[in-house]
Amino acid sequence: MEFCDECGSMMHGDDGLWVCGSCEFEKPRDAEAEAAMTTTHGQDTDSGPVDMSDVDDEEIGPTTAARCPECGHDRARYEMKQIRAADESETRFFTCTECGHKWREDDH
Ligand SMILES: [Zn+2]
Ligand SMILES: [Zn+2]
Numbered sequence: 001m002e003f004c005d006e007c008g009s010m011m012h013g014d015d016g017l018w019v020c021g022s023c024e025f026e027k028p029r030d031a032e033a034e035a036a037m038t039t040t041h042g043q044d045t046d047s048g049p050v051d052m053s054d055v056d057d058e059e060i061g062p063t064t065a066a067r068c069p070e071c072g073h074d075r076a077r078y079e080m081k082q083i084r085a086a087d088e089s090e091t092r093f094f095t096c097t098e099c100g101h102k103w104r105e106d107d108h
Contacts, residue, residue, distance in 0.1 A: 066094050073098035078105075 004020035
């Protein structure tokens with residue numbers, strides 16, 4: 001049973017559509033069915049969380065010559081991150097290999 005979004009009248013099924021008997025308003029039935037499917041079945045949780053515990057910390061990212069503002073060490077891991085896709089280019093995030101201090105490339 002489906003009621004019209006526009007006028008509230010009862011709608012009848014017509015192929016892939018619900019069609020309002022009063023105002024001719026139409027909406028697809030497939031979308032309705034798909035929405036119901038995803039809410040009832042949800043996601044397959046078999047895979048579970050990825051175990052990262054055996055990943056060597058040194059292998060997380062490439063290192064580069066960068067001066068740590070915290071301890072003065074000249075080597076840091078870095079990763080590229082897009083802060084806001086629309087108005088900013090990629091920013092490099094550094095992590096000091098010596099003390100673990102994190103900072104952004106444009107923090108000076
Ligand atoms: Zn209607
Ligand atoms: Zn440091």
